[in-house]
Amino acid sequence: MSQDYPLVAAQTAVQTPTKAPRLRRGRGRRRLRGADRIIVILMVTIPTLLVVGLVWLPAIASVLLSFTSWNGIGGLSTIKWIGTTNYENVFTNYPPFHPAIQNNALWLIVLFLLATPFGMFLAVLLDKEIKGSRVYQTAIYVPVVLSLALVGFIWQLFYSYDQGLLNSVLGTHIDWYGDDKVNIWAVLVASGWRHVGYVMLLYLAGLKGVDPTLREAAAVDGASETTVFFRVVFPVMRPINVIVFVITVIESLRAFDLVWVVNKGRNGLELISALVTQNIVGEASRIGFGSALATIMLVIALVFITIYLATVLREEK
Amino acid sequence: MTRPQSEAEYLARMVPSSVAATSLNRRTLFKGAVGGAAALSIPGLLAACGSTSSGAAASGGSAKGTVTFGSNASDATPKKSFAAQVAAFQTASGNTVKVNTVDHNTFQENINNYLQGNPDDVFTWFAGYRMRFFAAQGLAGDVSDVWPKLSGYTDGFKSASTGDDGKQYLVPYDYYPWALFYRKSVWAAKGYTVPTTLDELTALSKQMQKDGLVPIAFADKDGWPAMGTFDVLNMRVNGYQFHIDLMAGKKAWNGPEVKKVFDAWTGLLPYHQSNALGRTWQEAAQTLQQKKAGMYLLGLFVAQQFTAAEQSDIDFFTFPAIDSTIGSDALDAPIDGMMMRNKPKNEAGAKAFLEYIGSVDAQKIALANDPGNLYPNSGVDTSSYTALQKKASELVGSAKNIAQFLDRDTRPDFASTVMIPQLQAFIKDPTKVNDILDSIESQKKSIFTA
Numbered sequence: 001m002s003q004d005y006p007l008v009a010a011q012t013a014v015q016t017p018t019k020a021p022r023l024r025r026g027r028g029r030r031r032l033r034g035a036d037r038i039i040v041i042l043m044v045t046i047p048t049l050l051v052v053g054l055v056w057l058p059a060i061a062s063v064l065l066s067f068t069s070w071n072g073i074g075g076l077s078t079i080k081w082i083g084t085t086n087y088e089n090v091f092t093n094y095p096p097f098h099p100a101i102q103n104n105a106l107w108l109i110v111l112f113l114l115a116t117p118f119g120m121f122l123a124v125l126l127d128k129e130i131k132g133s134r135v136y137q138t139a140i141y142v143p144v145v146l147s148l149a150l151v152g153f154i155w156q157l158f159y160s161y162d163q164g165l166l167n168s169v170l171g172t173h174i175d176w177y178g179d180d181k182v183n184i185w186a187v188l189v190a191s192g193w194r195h196v197g198y199v200m201l202l203y204l205a206g207l208k209g210v211d212p213t214l215r216e217a218a219a220v221d222g223a224s225e226t227t228v229f230f231r232v233v234f235p236v237m238r239p240i241n242v243i244v245f246v247i248t249v250i251e252s253l254r255a256f257d258l259v260w261v262v263n264k265g266r267n268g269l270e271l272i273s274a275l276v277t278q279n280i281v282g283e284a285s286r287i288g289f290g291s292a293l294a295t296i297m298l299v300i301a302l303v304f305i306t307i308y309l310a311t312v313l314r315e316e317k
Numbered sequence: 318m319t320r321p322q323s324e325a326e327y328l329a330r331m332v333p334s335s336v337a338a339t340s341l342n343r344r345t346l347f348k349g350a351v352g353g354a355a356a357l358s359i360p361g362l363l364a365a366c367g368s369t370s371s372g373a374a375a376s377g378g379s380a381k382g383t384v385t386f387g388s389n390a391s392d393a394t395p396k397k398s399f400a401a402q403v404a405a406f407q408t409a410s411g412n413t414v415k416v417n418t419v420d421h422n423t424f425q426e427n428i429n430n431y432l433q434g435n436p437d438d439v440f441t442w443f444a445g446y447r448m449r450f451f452a453a454q455g456l457a458g459d460v461s462d463v464w465p466k467l468s469g470y471t472d473g474f475k476s477a478s479t480g481d482d483g484k485q486y487l488v489p490y491d492y493y494p495w496a497l498f499y500r501k502s503v504w505a506a507k508g509y510t511v512p513t514t515l516d517e518l519t520a521l522s523k524q525m526q527k528d529g530l531v532p533i534a535f536a537d538k539d540g541w542p543a544m545g546t547f548d549v550l551n552m553r554v555n556g557y558q559f560h561i562d563l564m565a566g567k568k569a570w571n572g573p574e575v576k577k578v579f580d581a582w583t584g585l586l587p588y589h590q591s592n593a594l595g596r597t598w599q600e601a602a603q604t605l606q607q608k609k610a611g612m613y614l615l616g617l618f619v620a621q622q623f624t625a626a627e628q629s630d631i632d633f634f635t636f637p638a639i640d641s642t643i644g645s646d647a648l649d650a651p652i653d654g655m656m657m658r659n660k661p662k663n664e665a666g667a668k669a670f671l672e673y674i675g676s677v678d679a680q681k682i683a684l685a686n687d688p689g690n691l692y693p694n695s696g697v698d699t700s701s702y703t704a705l706q707k708k709a710s711e712l713v714g715s716a717k718n719i720a721q722f723l724d725r726d727t728r729p730d731f732a733s734t735v736m737i738p739q740l741q742a743f744i745k746d747p748t749k750v751n752d753i754l755d756s757i758e759s760q761k762k763s764i765f766t767a
Contacts, residue, residue: 071730072429073454089763095756096738161595162604178538178595180745263538267594267741282426283447284730286764 059298066291073285086292097293100270103184104300107191107271108252115192116248119199124229126200127207137204144197152261155190180268187258187269195251199244206240207233242312249304253297272297383413384666387437389424398686405682406673412666432456438661439670444477444652445725446564448487451656452480458657461485463668467675469696473719477652487654488675491683491690493617494713495545495649495722496633497533503608504632511634513645515553515581518637522588525611532588534610536601537744540737543593544723546582546614547740548649553639554578557647557718564727566765570758571751579754581639583747594741616651617709620689631705635712647718651725652693728764735760 066086070079090097122140126133143151158165159176167173176186210233218228234241256273259265265274272293279290386403390396396418403414417437424431424441431440432451442448451457461484464475470489478487503509507528512518522532537543551560555574562568563575590601590610602622604610613619620631638645655674661667673679677696684692688703691710699707713719724732739757743750 073433073456085763089760093756093759093763095742159595160600161592162600175592175595178592180594183595263594264540266540266738267745278734279730282729282733283428284733285429286730286734 062291062294062298065288066295068288068291070287071285072280072287079288082288086289087296089289090292090296096266096270096275099268100265100272100275103269103271104252104255106184107188107255108249110188111192111195111248111252115195116199116244118192119196120203120244122196122200123203123207126204137201140200141197143194144201148257148261151190151194152258155186155258155262159186177262178267183262183268187262191255191258195248198247198251202244202247203237203240206237210236246308249308253301253304272300381411382663382666383415384439384661384663384670385415385417385437386670387424387431387440388416388418389421389441391418391420391424394687394689398683401682401686402674402679405678406670409678410666410669410673412663412669414670432658436658438663438667439655439657442487442654442656443721443725444487444489444654445721446727447725447729448478448654448656449480450728452482452484452486455659457486458659458661458664458667459484459486460488460657460668460671463488463671463675466672467694469677469694470675471693471695474652474693477719477721478654487652487656488671489652489654489693490674490680491687491692492650492652492713493690494635494709494716495549495614495616496635496709496712497612497614498605498619498631498633499612500605500608500627501630501632503530503611509611512637514637514641515639519584519588522585522611526588530608531590531604531610532612533585533590534601534604534613535589535593536596536598537593537741538595538597540733540741541722541724542598542601542615543740543744544732544736545616545649547578548720548723549614549636550581550639551575551578552647552718552720553636553643553645554581556643557720560647560720561726564723566727566731566761570761571754575754576750579743579747579750582743583750586744586747593744616649617691617705618689620705628703628705633705633708633712635716646716647720648712648716649722650713650716650719651722653690731761731764735764 065079067081067083068079069082069085122136126137130136146154156164156177161167161173161175161178164176166176174182177183214232214236215228218232223231254273255271256265256277259269259271259274260277263269265271265278276290276293276297278284279286279293388396388399390399399416403416406412407414415437419427428442428447433456442451448457452459457480464470464478464485467488474489475485478485478489480486499509507524509521509524512521525532535542535546548560551563554577555563559568559574563570568574590596590604593601598615598619599622601610601613602615602619605613605619606623606627614636620628623631635645635648655671657664657667657671675694677694680692680694680697683690684697684701688706691702691706691713699710702710720726723736727736735757739753743753
């Protein structure tokens with residue numbers, strides 16, 4: 001901001017010398033004040049109302065509901081206040097909960113350490129304008145575009161125990177989706193498959209925006225390809241890096257679709273999001289219990305959001 | 318309608334009677350305001366709108382008009398069958414039926430929101446605990462006055478259609494038994510005979526393994542098929558009444574009775590197809606169809622996985638007795654039926670439609686279109702049944718007690734969030750059965766007492 005200031009001042013300095021425009025502008029400001037104020041009020045209140053109504057109120061309602069017992073049927077007067085019982089049950093009396101926490105953590109680690117770096121690597125390769133790079137780009141990006149039902153179906157064709165491609169081609173007898181020690185990795189491969197394409201596209205867009213003279217200068221100074229990337233390009237790409245990091249965290253917290261398509265998040269594929277859905281959305285309607293799970297998920301998300309915001313705000317100072 | 322005298326009275330009129338019955342005061346209104354913001358309770362608000370408008374429309378009370386019908390028959394065969402019955406009803410009665418078909422599983426999962434929103438006048442559902450629960454919650458309409466007009470229904474079907482208050486809330490339109498299915502040609506070639514005791518079933522399974530067959534095909538990726546195995550074992554080991562009490566939460570899951578059921582299951586698991594948790598029932602049925610498996614415990618719908626030419630090669634027997642004092646005369650035979658919403662927009666038309674669905678005429682049309690089920694009206698000519706249907710109907714007819722299925726006989730929150738993962742945990746590692754049963758009991762207590 002401080003770098004931009006002289007430029008703005010220079011423009012103002014050019015426009016202000018004569019008296020007449022200033023007066024006209026002054027009158028204009030007075031005339032538009034009413035309309036401006038309405039526009040400003042609308043621009044502030046409408047998004048605020050939307051955020052409060054669609055984000056904050058439901059979130060607060062979920063937190064409140066997590067202290068109650070309600071089957072979702074009948075009037076709101078049938079909601080029973082039961083204190084922290086739901087939380088006690090989540091932690092001590094709900095076997096799927098601990099595997100779900102572990103799986104979410106594993107999801108984050110795998111996406112962060114494997115899928116995201118691999119996506120970046122592909123982006124760097126494709127940035128080299130190699131022959132047929134558009135074909136590769138499309139091929140890698142296609143999984144992101146495919147509908148979820150289709151992704152689930154494609155991987156079912158690979159992983160089916162009796163009829164799947166993997167077992168027939170490899171001659172193995174691995175129960176990819178049924179064995180709870182294997183299925184989380186099978187699904188992580190499918191999830192990584194989508195995530196790599198997503199990161200690749202974001203990163204490629206960022207790389208295209210890097211000033212080529214920076215690389216040329218570094219090359220003239222005798223830096224190797226690797227050094228150029230890590231010492232010059234990577235630091236310059238900082239905004240994109242932050243976005244990619246945030247997206248990786250978000251993706252691993254809201255991971256849900258693939259496990260739901262595979263087996264509704266059971267038997268080794270427990271994720272908090274799937275447990276929330278099992279309890280609230282389906283026939284079960286354990287609204288209070290499901291809300292407690294959702295609140296726990298919200299708290300975990302808040303930890304990451306706080307870390308992110310703290311980092312961003314500290315650097316802006 | 319008179320003018321409301323106070324604000325409270327005015328607000329009370331905007332609430333459906335089912336909700337209004339539970340006294341309305343400032344506090345409930347406040348809760349309404351808070352909860353209304355949650356996306357989940359929006360259907361509840363819609364319910365308020367839907368019911369008030371329908372209340373006014375119902376006062377018309379003419380039999381001629383439009384009946385709305387919410388159907389879960391999304392598969393081609395049952396959909397076609399309903400379409401034919403609806404067409405015949407429209408011609409016969411002069412009513413118009415607006416059919417609203419929803420994907421089968423989606424319909425089932427959204428039932429709570431659907432019934433509290435603006436449901437159709439008539440909708441498809443199942444007999445059992447859930448039907449009685451919706452009736453008790455005031456979400457279903459009393460159809461007791463349709464029942465005297467229905468002929469050809471046994472008392473068994475009537476009691477399966479009766480709510481806790483003794484009134485009828487359902488008109489059954491089809492049902493199907495669960496049994497052990499096999500291919501006649503395979504059994505004839507190997508000289509197998511139908512087992513009547515658990516020991517005979519075990520001996521037969523051993524023989525099948527020697528012959529290179531998977532004795533009992535098995536799949537539980539979707540979580541519900543193993544419930545059928547538990548149901549039948551429990552009814553064989555402890556009898557029907559214990560099973561129903563257990564489902565109602567009145568008996569302990571970690572007691573010696575249930576332990577015995579899982580002991581029997583542990584003994585049979587080596588003869589079940591391994592890796593069941595990664596397999597769908599369709600894939601398991603195909604191993605039977607491809608003559609790789611000897612038997613498969615499933616509902617009559619297993620026949621869908623066989624070609625038309627193979628239909629006559631399918632046969633079945635009921636699960637053999639485990640305890641000779643209890644015998645083998647109880648089984649799972651889920652009943653599908655139609656219910657009426659509370660305060661339908663066209664009550665006379667809805668009841669006329671239900672009466673028609675229960676009639677011999679309608680069920681004959683259903684039989685002609687969908688041979689994969691059995692039809693409850695005894696007036697349906699069983700001579701047009703296939704051999705498999707005839708045998709299935711005799712099996713159900715000779716059964717002393719009929720259960721619906723675990724997820725229809727107990728609370729859905731218990732069935733889906735506790736039983737599915739715990740049965741899968743048992744299949745994974747049967748040696749942990751004691752921990753699993755303790756966990757089921759402790760979770761059951763938290764759910765049934767909530």
